[in-house]
Amino acid sequence: MKEGVADLVSSSKGFSLSLLRCQESTSLGHSTLPDVVDATPDHAATLIKVEERLRDGRQSDDRPSELSKMTLAQMQDEKTCLQKALLYYESIHGRPNTRDTRELARPLYDRYRQVKRSVSRAQLRAKENVNELAPIFEHVAMDFTLASPQHRSSLTPDSLPTEQLLLCKEKLLQEQRRQSESLRSPDSDDEGQQDCGQEASLSDSSDVSKQSSTLGNLHSLPLHELKERRREAKDQKKKLRKSLRQFEERYEREHGHKLAKENRGSMEQNYLDYKHAKAKLRLLEALIAKKAPTDDEF
Template sequence: MVQLPMIKASPATATAGKKIFGVSLLELRGLGLVKDGVPVVVRSMVEYLEKHGLRLEGLFRVNGSVRTVDNLRQRFDGGEEVDLHQDADACAVASLLKKFLRDLPEGLIHPSIHSPLIQLYQGDEGDFCKDVRELLLQLPDIHYSLLHYLCHFLSQVEQEHAHNRMTATNLATVFGPNVFHMDREEARLSPHAGGKLIRQLLEEDSNPMVSPRFYAYGDGQQYLDDTEVPPSPPNAHSFVSRRRSSSLGSCDDDREELTSAQLSKRIHVLKKKIRRFEEKFEEERKYRPSHSDKAANPEVLRWMNELAKMRKDLKDHKLLKSEEDLTPIPRQRSNTLPKSFGSQLEKKPTETKAPKPPVESTLEAVMNKLQEKRKEAGRPEDVKDMTREQIGAEKVALQKALLYYESIHGRPITKNERQVMKPLYDRYRLIKQILCRASAIPVIGSPSSKRRGPLLQPIIEGVPALFFSDTKEEEDGSDDDNDTRTHMLGLLDQLDEDTDGFISPVDELSPSKNTTDMRLSNLHAATMQELVEQLQEAREEKKRIRKNLRDFEDQFFKQNGRNVQKEDRSPLAGEYNEYKHIKAKLRLLEVLISKRDSSKFI
């Protein structure tokens, strides 16, 4: 177990009963409570926070328990031994550190340089950057040492702002009033001098005390007083034109301003940290860590979450940049949607558009075109006189005709349009149903099998059964056409021609749920052997699709460190939809087989 910071009071302190809080730094040094220019109590608190608080969200902004802070202060002042690991938490120690700085009688910034510092603050920024180091050298040695030590620690806190959300602005907001004690007049003239000084010192991480650069703090951006500081007298601070103080979420704004190169660099750093952890883990345990092994480590889990966020930000940044580089393409209104849903993205002058022809004239032109195609192909007009190939050709012609109509007028939405176009849509729906029902009828016989035995016809529910006493075999194979035509006539008698509705050919171009449902309903007419074959095929298909989906989800988990959500399924949306339908088909097949004598087949 790592030995954590523990303060042991010296015998002199214990016997004399001298306080530690509210005592000047020179007096603490005289009591032997200063080591290397830093009070022992401050060094203990900083070392504790370096181990347990650098990545704590809201460090120095979230106050610790008042009772815990007061108890720690009383124990330090009483000369007791204090184990911060057992008696405190990071928030309480952070509040105690701020209280120590706030209770210094003369403040960390000695009053001797207040006036010159305020004059620099009110002057040019160049003069402030040039002379601030010379002013700090005028501080007493112990004040300068503690300020240097504190700024070095705060620079480490600022480096972890992605986790603790304490940027240089937030740290200046908190520590400005704590290190720079001013009277009412000084506070009125320069309310932000302390915050500006802290931001100046934190600008350079390597040596914050000698930074030649100036990170502008006072340009209209004010800070709120620390929540633990008692309220100032009225009019002590000027709140005119005050802007919102930096909050805990301010680093999100900074993150949004990162460029692609910066995001890529941070992603590389995070991946390098995770890779080092994996290598160390593999050396110790002789196997590579799984995702659960990495998630069990809180620090690695934070790295993984941060990596996922950075990758998402980089992807969004690249997508936004690509959209900005592309020239906008005018969007046209969908021809299959009602006119009331027309797009308003592009409004062209009405005089540039040609007037639409009446619906009746368009229908007449379409019907004439269909009649010409029938004559060219030699197809009869009555569907009952067509063969299956002719019905397929008729469906394609009707589909093209309806697409042409919808490209001009859209789908029929008014009562007049629906009444005018109803015959054409009814014919298209009728032919489509014929093809679907005819394709579901299994072909059990063939010309060669007719010589070996009688042709067994399937018995379809709701369709009159056709039985033949003998089968006549012909050389030209015309029996096949006659059988097909006979099946067509039997099916046409069962179609409900009075059903209202418009089936658009556009709906047929994409996978339709109605088509799938129609195929599933045809399973009721299949034989037992066909049901078993369909069941086996469906199971194989389900295994294939499930394997593809699992590969996709495993790859997604490796890349993003989380499971696939609903919005992440877009690359395989068709596969997921097909998997859902194949499961429904399997359930239906199992129910149908269970209703029959399943012992013969399963």
């Protein structure tokens, strides 16, 4: 009888000891679980980092944040940057699969979809505009004669191709310059001054013809050369805009008011070059949109 009781007491002590060990191992397992959870990457921190990179990229490329102020090339650059940002985010966290992660990443995905739709619409409009452009043939002489004042009022920007609109603007500016010079110079000027005026007008007309022939030759270029010309035109436009902005800021500091059009002086040619660069860039974007396939997929 005593031996049976002793066996029961020893077995109960062994059971309680094993139960205590199980509880200790369970508590240790629970204590290490938060460390694993804390090691998971933070979605919000990654999205903040992505937004900062996108903001810095817009500032370095001089690209506005509003889509309504972007050109087609700027919208395409914005779309590419957003694609890279989404790929970077998904390479760390994968596609958002919970309600919280979807809410966090929703602004980034919505921004990409909005830019993608805007690019598609802009490319469609550019293709429609290109179909309205009249081709310029190298072997056919172009007529640069100014229209009469009555007919000139009917030549709206919507009814003219890009090249012809640019040429009309250039010819109007040249006519205004010649009229202002003739009003300033007296009738008793010698023949040498008249010859100088004729040479200046001839040089202006030759510059216009060179610009028109340059724009006309763009139609025959392949796609890769058009993209290279677009890159050069963007660089030229950016440099001209920077120099004009610095000139206007310096003028405003010195005179206390903003620069007026009649006070441009020697910088007038730079303004004309800037307008020509913008028109050339618009034409290149239209030609690239016509020849390049539409990018509708991510």
